[in-house]
Amino acid sequence: MEVPKRPGIQPLGLEDEDNSVEFSPLRQDEDEGGSVTLDVPEPATERAAWGSKTQFMLSCVSLSVGLGNVWRFPYLVQQDGGGAFLIPYLIMMVIEGAPLFLIELGLGQKMRMGSLGVWNQISPWWGGIGIASTIVSFCVGLYYNVIIAWCFYYLFNSFMSPLPFSVCPTEVIGNLTVPVAECELSSETAYFWFRQTIDAGDSISEPGNVKWWMALCLVLSWFLVWICIMRGIQSSGKVVYFTALFPYMILIIFFGRAVTLKGAGVGLKHMFTPDMSKLLNPNVWMDAACQVFYSLGLSFGSLIAFASYNPMKNNCKKDALFMCCITVFTATFATVDIFAILGFKAVINYEKCILHNADKLLIIKDQLPDSFDELTVDNYEELWPELYPHVVGIYENLTHKHFQNCSIEKQLNEAAEGTGLAFIVFTQAIVELPGSNFWSIAFFMMLLALGLGSQFGTMEGVITNLFDMKIFQRVRKEVLTGAVCGVSLLIGLIFCTGAGEYWLMLFDTFAGSMGLIFIAFFETMVVSYVYGHKRFTDDIEKMIGERPGLYWQAMWRFVAPVTVFTIVVTSIVYKIIYPPEYSAYKRELGMGVKELYPPWAMGVAFMLVMGGILPIPIVYFMRRFQCIRLDSDIHQASIKRVETTMSTQGMIRNEELDEYHDSPEEDDDDRGLQAPPNKFRMEVID
Numbered sequence: 001m002e003v004p005k006r007p008g009i010q011p012l013g014l015e016d017e018d019n020s021v022e023f024s025p026l027r028q029d030e031d032e033g034g035s036v037t038l039d040v041p042e043p044a045t046e047r048a049a050w051g052s053k054t055q056f057m058l059s060c061v062s063l064s065v066g067l068g069n070v071w072r073f074p075y076l077v078q079q080d081g082g083g084a085f086l087i088p089y090l091i092m093m094v095i096e097g098a099p100l101f102l103i104e105l106g107l108g109q110k111m112r113m114g115s116l117g118v119w120n121q122i123s124p125w126w127g128g129i130g131i132a133s134t135i136v137s138f139c140v141g142l143y144y145n146v147i148i149a150w151c152f153y154y155l156f157n158s159f160m161s162p163l164p165f166s167v168c169p170t171e172v173i174g175n176l177t178v179p180v181a182e183c184e185l186s187s188e189t190a191y192f193w194f195r196q197t198i199d200a201g202d203s204i205s206e207p208g209n210v211k212w213w214m215a216l217c218l219v220l221s222w223f224l225v226w227i228c229i230m231r232g233i234q235s236s237g238k239v240v241y242f243t244a245l246f247p248y249m250i251l252i253i254f255f256g257r258a259v260t261l262k263g264a265g266v267g268l269k270h271m272f273t274p275d276m277s278k279l280l281n282p283n284v285w286m287d288a289a290c291q292v293f294y295s296l297g298l299s300f301g302s303l304i305a306f307a308s309y310n311p312m313k314n315n316c317k318k319d320a321l322f323m324c325c326i327t328v329f330t331a332t333f334a335t336v337d338i339f340a341i342l343g344f345k346a347v348i349n350y351e352k353c354i355l356h357n358a359d360k361l362l363i364i365k366d367q368l369p370d371s372f373d374e375l376t377v378d379n380y381e382e383l384w385p386e387l388y389p390h391v392v393g394i395y396e397n398l399t400h401k402h403f404q405n406c407s408i409e410k411q412l413n414e415a416a417e418g419t420g421l422a423f424i425v426f427t428q429a430i431v432e433l434p435g436s437n438f439w440s441i442a443f444f445m446m447l448l449a450l451g452l453g454s455q456f457g458t459m460e461g462v463i464t465n466l467f468d469m470k471i472f473q474r475v476r477k478e479v480l481t482g483a484v485c486g487v488s489l490l491i492g493l494i495f496c497t498g499a500g501e502y503w504l505m506l507f508d509t510f511a512g513s514m515g516l517i518f519i520a521f522f523e524t525m526v527v528s529y530v531y532g533h534k535r536f537t538d539d540i541e542k543m544i545g546e547r548p549g550l551y552w553q554a555m556w557r558f559v560a561p562v563t564v565f566t567i568v569v570t571s572i573v574y575k576i577i578y579p580p581e582y583s584a585y586k587r588e589l590g591m592g593v594k595e596l597y598p599p600w601a602m603g604v605a606f607m608l609v610m611g612g613i614l615p616i617p618i619v620y621f622m623r624r625f626q627c628i629r630l631d632s633d634i635h636q637a638s639i640k641r642v643e644t645t646m647s648t649q650g651m652i653r654n655e656e657l658d659e660y661h662d663s664p665e666e667d668d669d670d671r672g673l674q675a676p677p678n679k680f681r682m683e684v685i686d
Contacts, residue, residue, distance in 0.1 A: 049309050049310075049311070050309050050310065051238075053314070055238070055240065055241075056306060056309070056310060056314075056319075057319065057322070057323075058240040058241060058244040058245070059240045059244070059306055059456075059457065060297075060303070060306060060319070060323050060457075061240075061244045061323070061326060061453075062240045062243045062244040062453030062454065062456065062457060063297045063302055063303070063306070063453060063454055063456075063457030063458070064295060064296050064297045064323060064326075064327050064454075065244070065247065065295075065326070065327060065330045065450065065453070066294075066297075066450050066451065066453065066454030067144075067147060067422075067447065067450050067451050067454065068291065068294040068295060069295065069327075069330050069331045069334050069450070070334050070338070070422070070446075070447065070450060071419075071421045071422045072291065072294065073291060073295070073331045073334065073335055074334070074335045074338040074339065074342075074421065075421055076287050076288075076291060077271060077335055077339075078271075078339075078412075078413075079287075080278050080281075080283075080284040080287055080288075081274060081275035081276070081277070081278030081279065081284065082270065082271055082272065082273050082274050082275055083271065083272040083273060083274040084274035084275050084276050084278050084279055085278070085284065085287075085288065086332070087279065088279065088284055088285045088287075088288035088289075089288040089291060089292070089328075089331075090328065091288070092285070092288045092289045092291075092292045092563075093292050093295075093324055093327075093328060095555060095559050095560060095563055096289065096292060096520070096555075096560050096563050096564060097292040097295070097296050097298070097324055097327075098320055098321065098324045098555075099524075099552060099555035099556055099559075099560045100296075100298050100299075100520055100523065100524065100560065101296055101298065101303065101320040101323060101324065102316060102317055102320040102540075102548075102552065103523060103524065103527050103536075103556070104298065104303040104304050104307065104523070105303060105304075105307040105316040105319060105320055106307075106316050106317075106536065106539060106540050106543070107122075107304055107307070107527070107536075108303065108304035108305065108306065108307030108308040108310075109307040109308065109310045109312065109314060109316050109543060110312075110539045110543065111308070112308045112309075112312075113308055113468055114130070114301065114304060114305045114308060114461070114464035114465040114467075114468045115129070115130040115133050115134065115301035115304045115305065115461065115464075115465055116130035116131065116134065116301075116465040116468055116469065117130070117465075117468050118130065118304055118308075119526070122526060122527075122530065122531045123526065123530050123531070124623050125530075125619070125620050125623040125624060126522070126526045126530060126616070126619070126620065127619050127623075128615035128616035128617070128618060128619030128620060129519060129522050129523060129526065129615075129616055130301065130465060131615035131616075131619065132515065132518075132519050132611075132612050132613065132614075132615040132616050133299055133300060133301035133461070133465075133519050133612075134301060134461070134462055134465045134466075135515075135611045135612055135615065136299070136300065136511060136512070136515040136516060136519065136611070136612040137300045137301055137302065137458050137459075137461045137462050138462050138488070139507060139511035139512070139515075139608060139611065139612075140300070140458055140507075140511060140512050141455060141458045141459050141462065141488060142488055142491055142492050142495075142507065143492075143495060143503070143504045143507040143508060143511075144451065144454065144455050144458060145218065145221045145222060145225060145455055145488070145492060146218060146221075146492055146495040146496070146500065146504060147419075147451055147504075148221045148448060148451040148452060148455060149214060149217035149218040149220070149221045149496075150197065150198075150214075150217070150419070150423065151444050151447045151448045151451060152217045152220055152221060152448065153197055153213065153214065153217050154197070154423065154427075154440070154444045155441065155444040155445060155448065158437060158440035158441045158444060159437070159441070161437060163430075163431055163436055163437060163440060164192055164196070165188055165189045165192035165193070165427050165431065166188055166189075166431035166436065167188055168180055168183035168184065168188050168191060169183065169191075182195065182587050182590055183195075183590075184590075185589065185590025185591070186590035186591060187424075187428065188428075188431070189423070189424045189425075189427045189428045189431070190424050190590070190591075191590075192427075193419070193423045193424050194585045194587075195587070197214070197423070198211070198214065198498070198500055198501055199211050199498055200498055200499075200501060200585040201497070201498030201499050201502075201585075202584060202585070202586060202587070203499070203502070203584045203595065203598075204499045204502035204503065204506070204582065204584070204597065204598065204601055205499075205598055205601075206498065206499065207494070207497035207498050207499035207500075208497055208498035208499070209497065209498075210493055210496045210497055211496050211497070211498070211500075214495075214496040214500070215493060215496045218489060218492055218493070218495070218496055219489065222485045222486075222488060222489045222492070223485075224452070225452070225455055225456065225459060225485055226481055226482055226485040228452070228456055229456050229459055229460055229463065229481055230477065230478040230481040230482065231477060231478065239452075239456065240453060240456070242449065243449045243450075243452050243453030243456065244449075244453055246445070246446065246449045247446045247449045247450050247453075248330075250442050250443070250445065250446035250449075251330075251333060251334055251337055251446070253442065254337045254341070254439075254442070254443075255333070255336065255337050255340075257433070257439075258336075258337050258340035258341045258344070259340055261340065261341065261343075261344040261433075262344060262347055262348075263343040263344040263345075263346060263347030263348070264340040264341075264343050264344055265343065266343040266346065266347060266408060266412070267339040267340050267341070267342045267343020267344065267346065267412065268336065268339055268340055268343065269343075270339065270343065270409075270412045271335065271336070271339040282570060283574065286567055286570050286571060286574070289517075289563070289564075289567045290513055290517070290567070293513075293516045293517065293520065294512075295327045295331060296323065296324070296327055297454070297457060297458075298516065298520055299515075299516040299517075299519040299520045299523065300457070300458055300461050300516070301461035301462075301464075301465060302457040302458055302460055302461035303461075304461070305460055305461045305464035305465070306457070306460070308464070312543055313543060313544070313545075314543070314544075315543075315544045316540070316543065316544065317540065317544055317546070317548065318544075338421075338426070341426065341429045342412065342425065342426075342429065343412070344429055344432070345411070345425070345428055345429035345432065346408050346411035346412050347408065348429075348432050349411050350406055350407070350408045350411055351377050353404045353405075353406035354375065354376070354377050354380045354406050355377075356404055357375060357384070357404060357406065358374065358375040358376070361375055361387070375387070380406065384406075419501060419504075422447065426443065427440070430443060459481075459484070459485075462484060463477070463480065463481050463484060466480060466484070467480060502582050502584065505582050505583075506582070506597070506601060506604065506605055506608075507608065509580060509605070510605040510606075510608040510609050511608040511609075511611070511612065513571070514571060514609045514612065514613075515608075515609065515611070515612020515613065516612070517564060517567050517568050517571065518568060518612060518613050518616075519612060519616075520564050521561065521564040521565055521568055522616055524556065524560045524561045524564060525561055527556065528556050528557050528561065533553060533556050533557050536556070537552075537553070579596055579597075580596075580597055580602075580605070581594045581595060581596055581597070582594070582595060582597060583595075
């Protein structure tokens, strides 16, 4: 409601563009000249906005469609029942993905601030949610940029011919030049990864020195991130045209090549053959739920930050549905590409295995019955079962182990996750392709685009929250962004040691997964039962002109909170029953061996988990027991009440109620906020 102006009284504009208020005292005191003095601050800088709706959507795509779609989702499909895994994944997308996505977009768009400000605005008691999401985003950004550094290293090596990960290096022993023994034990791609890229130590307790080549790549990664996000969405909003669209172009090119490869059909059949018995395993459902969080970028605070730059009337509900569909499509499409190429690799390795056995049989050919023909790829399945007992008898069960068990199914079932899939298994397939340099360059450029897009969004959530804090508002955004990137670089050097990959797995398991799920649970509970689902529904209706229906109401109030709570409890119980392990590379074996984390590493893991959990209860209890003032860090509350009279009591009371709604039971009246009828003075502070 617009207040009519009175002579000598100027309206005071608050940050909410829909409100303006004026102060008109009921009684003027002679000693004060009958006037009220207001110190009005300079108008705040207008909040930045997306250059177009396309920039916003591409930024969301770039954030959500990341490395997880290329190397984590295919691994889960391979491990958790093939095509059967798509069932729990789609169910989790419907009951937790879409509802949570709309919550974050709606809150950011309505309140036009980062996650710190949003949760303080809803209720200062729950302001710890914004702090927790900022901490989790910072921790994820620390190790995510290391993956980008690894991609840079492989990209640079992809311009060499032959590809350095396609051949074993040699060493001179006596007068002979032979391949390095460690490479012979493992494989060309595994040796290049574990020894020449990260130079892995034997355990997380043996980090060794910082590897200078990886440190330089990490410096390049953080410098690129700083350049692209130092001006906020004005700079990152333009970069996403590349980081969001380029991966799709590469995926389409890979698809056109992959489906024509020998063995592609074998890989796709393996992918789409469902093992429905896997659906009885609760871990499969937990994997699906966690993958939804990674796929959509939920709980990082980045979506809230992105939405805060949208116009108020943007249709965020349509955006949420579109993003869920594009994420499912991308994950499935990328998995088809991966399995087609893995099928090609499996067939190639299967044929190599047969030729290896055939060569070994030539050594003992005179001891085999004359009736046996030469072993070939075509007759292997028929002849080998008859030949093998003779081989065992000749070697008397002692030295026949250099014969291999050749099986396409075994090759396809060799699951590889994350770094193993991207830098070992997939590169092994790439080196077999004609024009392998081109495919290697294309693949790692795609990984770079996917990784950088997600990294920009993750760090934008951190920077936006810091910049929204009053203490940093006068700092140039370029300087603040540079400081954050510089600190992250220094901490990230731990990932450039021989134990770098082990540290990355530790951060990914504990700083990422557990913290995100915990934050998501409190987000749904606070929006539904503190802010109020009815009030949030009204907000969505005002913004998009359409009221969310029964599906959204049921998900927000009941299904999503129960599902997320179940995931939290299940995750904790699972980690108690099955202590976390990591794969420690042993150079004498040329392979990784599962080991338990040492106690000190579990202490670090506990601290990482608590970093994403403790801010929520700490802030709640500090507010609850008034350890800190209710409005001490709500920078939106720019009016500080010193004294009041009845003439302004109602106005201030209503503003406070809008600002500090702590429970859905509170009405819009003045319950609990009675001000003494003293004379008043108003101060407006910076």
